Amino acid sequence: xxxxxxxxxxxxxxxxxxxxxxxxxxxxxxxxxxxxxxxxxxxxxxxxxxxxxxxxxxxxxxxxxxxxxxxxxxxxxxxxxxxxxxxxxxxxxxxxxxxxxxxxxxxxxxxxxxxxxxxxxxxxxxxxxxxxxxxxxxxxxxxxxxxxxxxxxxxxxxxxxxxxxxxxxxxxxxxxxxxxxxxxxxxxxxxxxxxxxxxxxxxxxxxxxxxxxxxxxxxxxxxxxxxxxxxxxxxxxxxxxxxxxxxxxxxxxxxxxxxxxxxxxxxxxxxxxxxxxxxxxxxxxxxxxxxxxxxxxxxxxxxxxxxxxxxxxxxxxxxxxxxxxxxxxxxxxxxxxxxxxxxxxxxxxxxxxxxxxxxxxxxxxxxxxxxxxxxxxxxxxxxxxxxxxxxxxxxxxxxxxxxxxxxxxxxxxxxxxxxxxxxxxxxxxxxxxxxxxxxxxxxxxxxxxxxxxxxxxxxxxxxxxxxxxxxxxxxxx
Numbered sequence: 217x218x219x220x221x222x223x224x225x226x227x228x229x230x231x232x233x234x235x236x237x238x239x240x241x242x243x244x245x246x247x248x249x250x251x252x253x254x255x256x257x258x259x260x261x262x263x264x265x266x267x268x269x270x271x272x273x274x275x276x277x278x279x280x281x282x283x284x285x286x287x288x289x290x291x292x293x294x295x296x297x298x299x300x301x302x303x304x305x306x307x308x309x310x311x312x313x314x315x316x317x318x319x320x321x322x323x324x325x326x327x328x329x330x331x332x333x334x335x336x337x338x339x340x341x342x343x344x345x346x347x348x349x350x351x352x353x354x355x356x357x358x359x360x361x362x363x364x365x366x367x368x369x370x371x372x373x374x375x376x377x378x379x380x381x382x383x384x385x386x387x388x389x390x391x392x393x394x395x396x397x398x399x400x401x402x403x404x405x406x407x408x409x410x411x412x413x414x415x416x417x418x419x420x421x422x423x424x425x426x427x428x429x430x431x432x433x434x435x436x437x438x439x440x441x442x443x444x445x446x447x448x449x450x451x452x453x454x455x456x457x458x459x460x461x462x463x464x465x466x467x468x469x470x471x472x473x474x475x476x477x478x479x480x481x482x483x484x485x486x487x488x489x490x491x492x493x494x495x496x497x498x499x500x501x502x503x504x505x506x507x508x509x510x511x512x513x514x515x516x517x518x519x520x521x522x523x524x525x526x527x528x529x530x531x532x533x534x535x536x537x538x539x540x541x542x543x544x545x546x547x548x549x550x551x552x553x554x555x556x557x558x559x560x561x562x563x564x565x566x567x568x569x570x571x572x573x574x575x576x577x578x579x580x581x582x583x584x585x586x587x588x589x590x591x592x593x594x595x596x597x598x599x600x601x602x603x604x605x606x607x608x609x610x611x612x613x614x615x616x617x618x619x620x621x622x623x624x625x626x627x628x629x630x631x632x633x634x635x636x637x638x639x640x641x642x643x644x645x646x647x648x649x650x651x652x653x654x655x656x657x658x659x660x661x662x663x664x665x666x667x668x669x670x671x672x673x674x675x676x677x678x679x680x681x682x683x684x685x686x687x688x689x690x691x692x693x
Contacts, residue, residue, distance in 0.1 A: 217555055220260035221562040227261075228268020230585075233412055234281040235265040236521045236628075240408040241589070243529055244401055244596035251533035252548045256555030258529060262522060263315055263556060264563040266465060266505050270307035270498055271567070275300055283465030283501040286473035290486060290493030297489055305436020306494040308567035310447065313440075314499035315560035317451035318458065318506030323553045325459070325507075329514035330539040338646035339657045343667040345639040348517040348632065350671040363629040366620070370633015371640070373398055380638070381645050393605045400528050400634065402597040402609040407627055408521070409596070410610055411617025413589040416582045433568055439491050446476065446492060447499050454500035458507025465501045465508075472500035506556055513537050513549070516639065521628035524635045 220242075227238040238261050246254030269280030270287050277292035279285045287307060294303035336344065349367055376387045377397030388394040440447070450472050457468045476496035477486045486493045509526060511517045516537035518524035527537060535541055535548065542549045597610035620627050651657035659665055 217256055217260040217559055217562060220257040221264040221559055221566060224261035224264030225268040225271075225563060225566060228265035228280045229271050230280065234269065235262050236525070237408045237412050238262070238265050239522055239525045240404045241592055241596055243525055243532075244405065246529065247532060251530070251535060252551035252555075254533065255526075255529065255548065255552040256559075258526065259552055259556040260559035260562060262526075263502070263505055263559040264566075266501055267308065267311040267315075267498075267563045267567060270311065270494075271304065274303040274307060274494075281465070283469045283497075283504075286469045286497045287494055289473070290488070290490050293487065293489040294491075294494070299489070301433045302436040302439065302491075303494060304567065305433040305438075306440050306491050307436075307498045308433070308564055309437045309440035310450075310495045310498035311502040311567075312560050312564040313447045314451050314454055314502035315505060316557065317448075318455055318503035319553060319557045319560065321455045321503070322506040322510055322513075322556070323550075326510045326514040326549075327542045329510065330542050336663060337661065338643045338650060340661060340663045340667070342640060342643040342647055343658065343664040343671070344515060344517060345636050345643060347667050347671045348511075348636045349640065362623075362625050366625055366627070366629040367633040370630040370635075371637035372633075373403075373630075374634045374637030375641070380642050393603075398634075399601065399606055399609060401532070402606040403613045403634070404525055404528065404631065405593050405597045406610040406613030406615075407617035407620075407630070409589060410593040410614025411621055413586050413593065414614065414618040415621055416589070417586045419582060436491075437568070440495055443492065443495060446495055450476070450496045450499035451503045454503025455507040457500070458504035459510045465504050468500050468504045469497035472496045502560070513541055518632060518635055521631045524628075524631045527635060 223242065224235070224238055227233045228235070239258055242261060243258065246257055249257065266281060266283055269282075269284035270291065272280045273284040273287040274291035274295055277288050277295075279288055291303040291307060294300065294306075349371075372387075374397070376394055378384070378395060379386055385395055453472055453475065454468055457471065473486075473493065473496055476492055477483050480486065480490075480492060482490075508520055508523050512523035512527050513530075514537070516527065518527050530537060530541065533548075593614065594607055594610055598604070598606050617627060620630070647657050659668065
């Protein structure tokens, strides 16, 4: 847990990397661990990485992760006023409160949701999987066309290999290696880790030179505790948004910031060092971290790219999401929840006492970072199956990820397609066999009808210019 937390903080502080990169890169190195240790390591890394993004946001005005963008507005303003320590105290305490609330929600909601899923028919699971795919409209963050294209590409890639019903090879081109499908772990490592190494190599130099922390971190901690209602409100908001597949921390932090600003008696003070401008997004972000895992573990529907990688982890450990995860592998499930809970206090202690030292990783030249990341990417790609061809998959998907990053394509949509494609196909076949090819089975239960309606709303949401609406709301306020 300590190792995962320290690595997560470093990766969160380095702008452009973030939790998806960290979990994808280090997932293969957990395969030699027992399942509960591997999940605790990844969970600690995930939680600490999301918090770590607030450190450069406050000190440098550079968000370490997409979930720390709005933290820059008031956090860095505090640093420029000579109160950087207060800004760090606000962010670390808010993240602790939101994270603890999110983990408790995970422990309560996920088992209940998993038990409810036992009532699902194949038609209901098909609708649920299609709902997850429709979330590309949300995950694409304003560019729905690109999201749909990548989601479709992910489904196409997931269909490579043996047909689950007929047993025929599909899209293998006579290559035996592809009969088992495209391996998910090397593909993820290439998309998120190797591609980032290529982007860092292109930028060169070092990221920034951090200033010294001024002001008291303890002052920021006490200031945060003076706003219990704000903490509770944004914890609930973070959990509520986190359980919706495709939303994630990047949208949650904007919504939390704007809601807090709109409800403030002095909205003009936001962007000028208002402590609530740090407390609100950081609380919601950390609550969203654990909540995003609820649909992944309970239903097998990833809430985003990071939770999709967690799904790959539990599948690699021979476990299954859903009710079985909390019944057959109950000790592993509760070890994960407990580890994620304790991880909140790990990053609190490290952040409260060592933020200034951790911020110095931004001084490491890219000439050092890039070779290390590339080496770990190729090692991580081959460690799972020890097949040389997996290195080629890492390289090909690394180049693909680089091209997609340059074109501003939402890579999370590709991962959602790869994860949910088989679930859609298998449950479609099962439903058609049960109904003897009667398509009315897909709208024959209240569950499936509700899911189709939610899917329609989510799909239309992607075509609404949400970003522009937020921008207008901000200008109006």
